[in-house]
Amino acid sequence: MTSTAATSRRRLPTGTVTFLFTDVEGSTRLVEAAGEQWPALLAEHDRLLREAITGSGGTVVKTEGDGFFAAFASAIDAVAAVVTAQRAIGDHDWPEGLAPKVRMGLHTGLGLLGGDDYIGLDVHRAARIMGAAHGGQVVLSASTAALVEHELPDGITLRDLGRHHLRDLSQAEGIFQLDIAGASTRFPALRSVEAPPSNLPEPVTHFVGRRRERARVRELLESSHVVTVTGTGGTGKTRLALQVGAEVGGRFRDGVFFVDLAPVDDPDVVPSQVLRALGEEALPGNRPPRDALLDRVSDLEVLLILDNFEQVIAAAPLVAALVSAAPRSRFLVTSRGPLRIAAEQEMPLEPMDLPDRHDRELATQADAVALFVDRALAVRPDFAVTPENADAVSELVRGLDGLPLAIELVASRVRLLPVPEILARLDPARPGTGTIDLPARQRTIEGAIAWSHDLLEPPVQVLFARLGVFAGGADLEQIERVCDDVDVDLLGGLAELVDQGLLRQEAASGGRARFRTLHVIREVALLKLEAGGTADAVHRRHLEAYVDWAEEVAAHVLGEDRSAWLDRFDADHDNVRTALDWAAVHGETDLALRLAAASWRFWQSRGHLYEGRSRLETVISLEGGEPLNRARALEALGGVYWWQGDIEKCVPPYREALAIQRESGDPAAIANAIYNSAIGQSVAAVTTGVTDEVRAEVYGLYDEGEAIYRELGDENGLGNITWGRGLAVSDLDDDLTQALELFHRSIDHYRSAGNEFGMGWGMFEVAIFSARLGDLETAWDYLEEGLELFAPHRDVSAVVLFLSLAAALAQAADDEERAARLAGAVHGLRNSSGAKIVDHEITRIRGLALEQLDPSRDDLEPIYRAGMAMDLSQAVAFALGRSVPTDGHDDGE
Missing domain, CATH: 3.40.50.300 (P-loop containing nucleotide triphosphate hydrolases)
Incomplete structure (x- = not known):
């Protein structure tokens, strides 16, 4: 940056100073797009910024290119300046498509002068904070936010963006966003240097000793x-x-x-x-x-x-x-x-260090005692080891063999009883009182759990045993389904189990309460359940609850809130697995068929196709079961085969399901089975051969299905039939124009039905066929719209297909580097997800020159490998033009 004539040392504020840095995002592209208009455009940008800064009492320290560095004696004046500047830029009449997007960063620190300029770490910190922002975004350091949060003008609010690691700074910075009424407040994640990724759960209590x-x-x-x-x-x-x-x-x-x-x-x-x-x-x-x-x-x-x-x-x-x-x-x-x-x-791992029997001072320093005291304080803040109870505390943790879980469970009793009385009642927790064939220390744990268990009222004991059927925890709705006949106030019972340390409450998405037990405690709960003679009945209730729940979720996973519903299923996937395993072993064929059929869209959308195929093939092989339940599971199995690219294998289960549904006489079920069977036969014919018989059967099925759906007034069903017919006229008759028209119509039907999943697939096909007919602009428009529908739901099967099309369109536009990067992303994500349907669907992109791409070429090979290293979100951002590669190849931005 260059110093301005107006910034002499005596005019620059010192002491506590708020620094402002600004920058035009994507200025290189803007310069190229503006051409001869750039000097005038830049002059207007500079005028608006300078007026906002000086008009709010600030001083422009330096400018460089399109970037400003300014200083303010008052943090609230600095906020006023950036608000004025962003509003002025937003309201200005810029040439079409040439409005600059300015990112701004504020930080308050020590204003140290060196000559006519500021020196010191705070200046660098302010620059790094600005560098993390995006065009149109204003971000503040925690120090600036603290000074202005109570003095913000109307229409201006602060949004906490959390702590972020910034380049060249050793400590994470707390960063806030300034939300300006009337301006955009939604931006991508900050450009921060993240610490190594981690999924370590937040500890419920802090760690003691060891x-x-x-x-x-x-x-x-x-x-x-x-x-x-x-x-x-x-x-x-x-x-x-x-x-x-x-x-x-x-x-x-x-x-x-x-x-x-x-x-x-x-x-x-x-x-x-x-x-x-x-x-x-x-x-x-x-x-x-x-x-x-x-x-x-x-x-x-x-x-x-x-x-x-x-x-x-x-x-x-x-x-x-x-x-x-x-x-x-x-x-x-x-x-x-x-x-x-x-x-x-x-x-x-041995038990925790035990207290010295002969030295009371050393005894209180033992890890086992420290843990007991820490957990006791959590339930009784005034607890302390005193001369009166020190011996009892030492004896208590020795009696618990220094086992942390036993200590934590017993410490919860401090809420009600003094330590000497707890010690007097400790007999059930002593070694040797658990199951005699267990090791002594395991008997101690069982005894400690049993002691907490035995202090419960009998109905709460029943509740504890029943909770053992849940794998990986459960939310309140599921617990109510399995335990609603227990003679206890459910919330009160759960609260008592939490208080006793036998149950933990966890944070859950969607604001729902969720509970789980530690593994060793769940084992004891299951033993109690078996001993009570009700295990089979409770496991069946668990199975029934998750069948009904999964069928409810299945009704929502294709709509606009599908991501939230898929996340709910993901949280209870272990319970679904447990229920399916129990159903298969105990011959609950109908419930197994229903649960597997309801789960298949989750398995498909979230990439569990391998497991889904195995589980569906297992339940299909079970004896008995109602024909309609079998039909639904067959349709699910056909769907899994489809998404795995095993197209020919999906035809037999679809045919069998259709035969069963025809016997049922349910028009909607028949029409859905018709759609599945027709699409399977149509697409399989691409490899097995198109004959007049196949053509007649497929079109006959679509005519029958369409008639049923029209009579029912089912827009979603009409969308399916129209979409499938579009594939048929392409695969069986090679009529691209008619196929494109049908896909457009399918989107209209899906939109009327509120089916975002269907809309996305209609857009995918419109993009493909528009490109094949030479209309690349329309193809890109529909590709981007469809990708934006699927990506937020993390539907990898769909995203891989859209990325493959994006690679083909880039190659058709002679952008080989962009095509190579996208093709690499497709290769990597296809391999990790198993979504081999892309191998079939890619044939629809023939004629777009993707087959001419040679990723092994010396100039393309590193770009292709960089694409393979992209995760799903990075690949989507790149395809949508929202990211710049960091490997030295500026392809597409």
Whole structure:
């Protein structure tokens, strides 16, 4: 920047100064677009900014290009300046398409002068804060926000954007956005330098003690690929692992991730759980999740915490394979026993240090005592170890063998009883009182849980046992379904279980209350349920509840709020798995068929196609079941085959489902089955061969289905038929013009029905066929609109197809670098998701020159590989022109 003539040292404010930096976003592109108009445009921009700054009492320190650096003696004056400037820029009559978008950053700090300029870290901090913003956005540091929050003019508010790591600054900065009435307030995420990613859950309580053990785990992670913390339930293995993960996670370039295996008892599901923990928007489709996981981690440097591994010990070879695939990563495992693989270093976790019997002062410093005191304070803030209770506290934690879970459970009793009285009642929690074939320490845990359990009223004990059927927790609605016949006020009972430490309340999306038990406590609850003789009845209630729930969710996952409904399903996926497993083992064929059929759209949209196929094939093979339930499951199985690109295989289940529905006589069900069967046969004919018989059958089915839907007045059904007919006239008759017209009509039907899913697919086909007919502009318009419908829902199957079309359109426009990057993204996401329907649909893009792209060319190969490394959100942003590559290849921006 250059100093202005008006900024002499004596005129620049000193002391506490608010610094303003501004910049025009995308100015290079704007200069190119403006051409000869740029000097006049820049002069107007400069005039508006200078007038706003000086008019609010500020001083322009420097300008460089289109950027301003100004200083204010008052933070509120600085806010007034940016408000005036943004409004002036927004109201100005700029040439068409040439309005500058100015980002602005404010920070208040120490105004130190060096010559005619400011020096010091606060100036750099202000510049970095501005650099994190987007065009039209005003961001403030926490120090500036604190000075102005109570003096903001009408129509101006602050929005807390959280803490962010900014380039060249060692500490995260609290950043606020200034919302200006009448101006845009929605912007992409700040351009911050994020800390290594992590999904570590927020601890319910803070960590106490275990310094020696934490140091040992850290030391072992330096030298061993796999560290397995072993010990009986309740020794605190999970909390130790999470604490170590938080302490060392910053050393791993790609982050630290917690994989909760407590709800899982099937070793084959472990790879999917790991992929999900790694933040994969899509899980493998028809590709084995194990293979997809090994590919995913091959270039990563992560710390994976695999928790509660003992119940999936058969998956130990997977950990060995992960070590080979990801040599720079480390794996911290918690288990009741070792994995027994070559790369493993076991670290047995002993109970916490116990107090010295002979030295009362040293006794109070023991970890076990510290934990008891910490948890006791949580329920009784005035609790303290006193000369009167010190011996009782020491004896109490010794009687609990120093086991953290037992200590936490018993500490909750301090709310009601003094420690000596708790000690007097401790007999049920002593070693030897649990099941006699368990290790002594495990009996201690069971005794501690049993003691808390036995203090409950009998109806609350019944509630506790029933909660054991839920895998991975449940929300209040599901708990009510399974437990509504228990003679207890449900909210009061849940509150009592939370108070006793037997249940935890968790944050849940959508404002719903959600509860879960620790793994070891859930095991005890299930034992209580079995002992009570009602286990089968309660598991069946759980199954029935999730059948009804899944069918309700299925009715919403194609509408405008589909992302929220898919998220709800995701939160209870482990419960669906548990219910399906129980139904299959106990011969509940109808309920299994209904639950699997209702789940398939979730499996498809969120990339669980591999698991969905396996589960649907399992329930279809069960004996018995109502024909209509079987038909729905067959249609779901056909849909999974379709999305896996196994088109010919989807025809038989669709045919069988249609035959069953015809017997039922339900017009709507028949019409839907007709649509499925017709589309399957039409698309399969592309590879098996188009004959007059196939053509006649397909068009006959569509005519029949359309007649039924018109009689029913079903706009959504008419959208399906019209969309399917568009594919048919393309595949069977190669009539592109008629196909395009039909796809336009399908969008109208879907829009009338409120089916965003259908609208998106209509737009996809309109984009393809417009491009094939030479109208690339319309193709891009519909591609962008459709992609914006699907991307927010993280519907990877759809996004992969849209990205493949975007690559083809870029290649057709002779933009090879953009095409290569997008093609790489398609390749990477297709492999990770298993959405092989893209292999079939890509044939519809023939003639758009994508086949001419050679990603192995020396100039394109690095760009193609960069595309393969994109995640879903990055690829979408690039396709929509919202991001600039950071690998040195400015292709498309």
